[in-house]
Amino acid sequence: MTTTADVRLGNESTDNEPLLVVEDLRTHFMVPAGAVKAVDGVSLTLERGKTLGVVGESGSGKTILSRSIMGLNVVANAVTTGSVRYAGMELVGQTPKQMKHLWGVEMAMVFQDPMTSLNPVVKVGRQLTEHVRQHLGMNKSAAKDVAVELLRSVRIPEPEARFDNYPHQMSGGMRQRVCIAIALACGPKMLFADEPTTALDVTVQHQILNLLAAQQRDRFMTMIMVTHDLGVVAGRTDDIAVMYAGKIVEKAPTGALFADMKHPYTQALLFSIPKTSNPKHTRLTAIAGRPPDLISPPAGCKFAPRCPYAQDRCREEEPTLTVPDATGHQYACHFPIGTSESEAAFQRNLDAGVPQTLAAAGRVQATDDLDALERIVQTKVGAAPAGASQEGGH
Numbered sequence: 001m002t003t004t005a006d007v008r009l010g011n012e013s014t015d016n017e018p019l020l021v022v023e024d025l026r027t028h029f030m031v032p033a034g035a036v037k038a039v040d041g042v043s044l045t046l047e048r049g050k051t052l053g054v055v056g057e058s059g060s061g062k063t064i065l066s067r068s069i070m071g072l073n074v075v076a077n078a079v080t081t082g083s084v085r086y087a088g089m090e091l092v093g094q095t096p097k098q099m100k101h102l103w104g105v106e107m108a109m110v111f112q113d114p115m116t117s118l119n120p121v122v123k124v125g126r127q128l129t130e131h132v133r134q135h136l137g138m139n140k141s142a143a144k145d146v147a148v149e150l151l152r153s154v155r156i157p158e159p160e161a162r163f164d165n166y167p168h169q170m171s172g173g174m175r176q177r178v179c180i181a182i183a184l185a186c187g188p189k190m191l192f193a194d195e196p197t198t199a200l201d202v203t204v205q206h207q208i209l210n211l212l213a214a215q216q217r218d219r220f221m222t223m224i225m226v227t228h229d230l231g232v233v234a235g236r237t238d239d240i241a242v243m244y245a246g247k248i249v250e251k252a253p254t255g256a257l258f259a260d261m262k263h264p265y266t267q268a269l270l271f272s273i274p275k276t277s278n279p280k281h282t283r284l285t286a287i288a289g290r291p292p293d294l295i296s297p298p299a300g301c302k303f304a305p306r307c308p309y310a311q312d313r314c315r316e317e318e319p320t321l322t323v324p325d326a327t328g329h330q331y332a333c334h335f336p337i338g339t340s341e342s343e344a345a346f347q348r349n350l351d352a353g354v355p356q357t358l359a360a361a362g363r364v365q366a367t368d369d370l371d372a373l374e375r376i377v378q379t380k381v382g383a384a385p386a387g388a389s390q391e392g393g394h
Ligand SMILES: Nc1ncnc2c1ncn2[C@@H]1O[C@H](COP(=O)(O)OP(=O)(O)O)[C@@H](O)[C@H]1O
Pocket: 029, 031, 036, 037, 038, 056, 057, 058, 059, 060, 061, 062, 063, 064, 065, 075, 294
């Protein structure tokens, strides 16, 4: 059995190794209809002090991946297998009681909605001091000093006065700053930020992301930044892992990913980045279709029903991640972007009137219902000569 002392020992003895090594991690939820494969064979490595962006649409498994790494999936129907080595210590198979020693002190999480992580009937100062006292064993007055300093460090103006606020007396941005302060309170080495700005408006989003980046740098924390928005992680992370249906489908240093995007799903995410200059944040092009059923996903590539490049091979044979190139870039695709094969595949689909390909080419409006999209294509484009350039109906 591993104790806190073992955890600390592991930490000291492996300072030159990556802080986090995840191998073939799977979390399946057993439900009457079968196993929901929420995380399905994820491997990743994270060096100390680095930030990894985990990107994918809603339902792709980002939160469950983070929770699986932290050992927070304690629901009875969850089965987690594979390996999570944190500072040289295996975490998969640890009990919540054992993991408790790591939460807050070694790893902490900032959640999407500050209201769900804050207690609405307890003053924010007390929520901070309780956390500090519980984990660091400080007395009341020392804990208050620490709490006020934490509020100051997350740039809450007049922290002494704000200490006595209830959460509802603060704006959404201020509440998220408090959550960040709580997460930072015990000096975690690793911070998970799970869509920390989704509930906030665009200006506040930037402030919070900048705050997280500054804290990460100052404290030399290792960070996993989870988001559905590729725009959020561009320029803010060292590496990016793109998730689809519980798997990583592309992984690269951030610069390499944007310079030489290989996976059609990553490209679709890029095209669907909300236009922040537009007050309504309209999407440039929505991705056609919806993510697959995780109990019985399609055979072959799980993105095939929505992929503008999909060919027969994709529907038959599931692509696996390539061996990393010199930059560490990996992707799982039979027709990677930028190759003559993918250009030919796209053109073939365009000529054949494949709905999602026509949508990607801007000839019809993408919709999340592939059957409806097909009907639109049949009525508005279907009769047109193959490959003819025309405006799609909306
Ligand atoms: N307790 C659960 N039981 C069954 N399925 C679950 C449970 N929790 C999450 N899921 C499913 O796991 C998938 C991944 O969820 P999640 O990681 O929250 O996605 P994301 O964070 O990328 O939006 C979703 O399809 C979700 O419905």
